[in-house]
Amino acid sequence: MSETFKTGTVTGVNGNLVSVAFDESVIQNEVAFVITEGNERLKSEVIRVRGREADLQVFESTSGVKVGNKVEFSGSLLSVELGPGLLTQVYDGLQNPLPQLAQQAGYFLKRGLYVTPLDREKLWQYTPVAKVGDVLKAGDTVGTVPEGIFDHRIMVPFAWPGEWTITEIIGDGNFNVTTVVAKATNGEETRDITMVQTWPVKVPIKCYSERLFPKDPLVTQVRIIDSFFPVAKGGTFCTPGPFGAGKTVLQHALSQRSEVDVVIVAACGERAGEVVEILREFPHLDDPRTGRHLIDRTIIICNTSSMPVAAREASIYTSVTLAEYYRQMGLDVLLLADSTSRWAQALREESGRLEEIPGEEAFPAYLESLVASFYERAGLVKLKDGKHGSITICGAVSPAGGNFEEPVTQATTKVVGCFLALSRDRANARRYPSIHPLDSWSKYPSIVSTAKVAxxxxxxxxxxxxxxxxxxxxxxxxxxxxxxxxxxSEFIDRVYLQQNTFDKVDSACGAERQEYTFNKLLTVLDKKFDFEDKSQARTYFLKLQQEFLDWNYTPWQSVGFNEAEARIDKMLADA
Ligand SMILES: Nc1ncnc2c1ncn2[C@@H]1O[C@H](COP(=O)(O)OP(=O)(O)O)[C@@H](O)[C@H]1O
Ligand SMILES: [Mg+2]
Known part of the structure; x- marks a missing residue:
């Protein structure tokens, strides 16, 4: 075994940081395995090279790791496997499928146990697209298989440089992911194309022809977002808020209601039970967009309680790489990261162990640039075939005590296009979603009239x-x-900004309905009232509010806009 790997020897252990002496060359960010006396192979990543010594960040508990233990260097960067079968999966930060691991080792996971991310046995109904003689480049489509409700494109591996001429192609049929579906040559060598390829998680996939400016709204069906603080397809937004303000509930609602094709959830649980809850609940959520299950077009990346902080960092990169893969198929992807503060804390711990010069609140000085490069991987792109694909990133931020002046919120604020401030006061008053209408902002265009929103x-x-x-x-x-x-102002808040996340009708306010309701709301706001006293005014608004709330809970497909309009107009006239 040792012949195939460069090796090294452990010279020091400090928490999850392991120092290793080596003889040959080692690459920054390459994957290595620390081998314990019990022959467990602990996955790690080279995070610093100093002469003949490297610092490794181990993705597992390092208890029992000793000076003198052997280390194998893999020569490859931390990578993910890409191919059909990613949707519906629940992975950890290193792309180990959690349900399978759980079956093998019981919740939660045994150290040093890794499973292939994609099922090697499952057959996929393959249809070729490219023909013999076609000249293709990285990211071009070779064939397709149906996955969930999409055609999953099998593409020329993203890492292949230059042009490749197809020399052989397989016909229609049912194959597993490792089947060679085509062969291609660049004039010097011939390579196999299968349905699976790997890609290093810290390198953005850029096989598109152009990045476009995100301007089309991503309809989330949440009124306060779409009308007041809109998000764009391919844009970025964050949901900072104190513990318990409703960040996770909001992200769940967004995953279910947003008008996107694929949802990727990167969950770094704050409470111990939160991740287990996601694993238990998510697979059963209905998908209002397809009538199927939401999990059919979702990938979940979870940090398990047994995994040390290093895996949190990996999960952020893993999730955005999977998002880029589906964008490359011409799909709209929503990536929900909950919470990026946990990621930043992992960075802080690592940086501390490396004894780097700390920045504000002991976060590493490069925190801002890492946060920026994560959000930069969002975006709307034009693919080489002219189709568009997008990644919209939403990051929850959980500053201690809800103080938005702290470094993670500040770093995030600088790069996102929309800032949804979740408020403790609104949550306490049960004004949900607790997005604060005075503290939030967005640079993206609204689905309703800008002047009216103002x-x-x-x-x-x-x-x-x-x-x-x-x-x-x-x-x-x-x-x-x-x-x-x-x-x-209370009227706007009650009937428009507040929305019942758990009501089937009220939670799903599409663009057409928002526009309609918002215009009706404006007729009330524009009205000059002539009340005798405050109590008369209050009575009037309470009555009107009830009428609007009734409307919010009425499925308009059944009554239609006309009947609703008649009802509300009568109400306005009666007053
Ligand atoms: N939209 C909502 N509607 C009703 N209750 C909510 C809503 N959002 C949050 N809550 C309540 O607040 C609790 C905490 O919300 P959660 O999203 O877990 O907070 P955070 O992720 O910010 O810590 C939830 O368990 C729920 O009881
Ligand atoms: Mg939460």
């Missing part, structure tokens, strides 16, 4: 001021006109 935002701001003032002077001391402003 008007609604102004009322929210002024209503808030009146409310603050009322706390001092009381309701009696507040002029009726100001009080009406306050009631209007």
């Amino acid at each position: 008007k609604a935002k102004a009322i929210l701001r002024e209503g808030n001021e009146v409310n603050q003032m009322m706390k001092v002077v009381g309701e009696e001391g507040t002029p009726t006109s100001d009080f009406i402003l306050y009631l209007k």
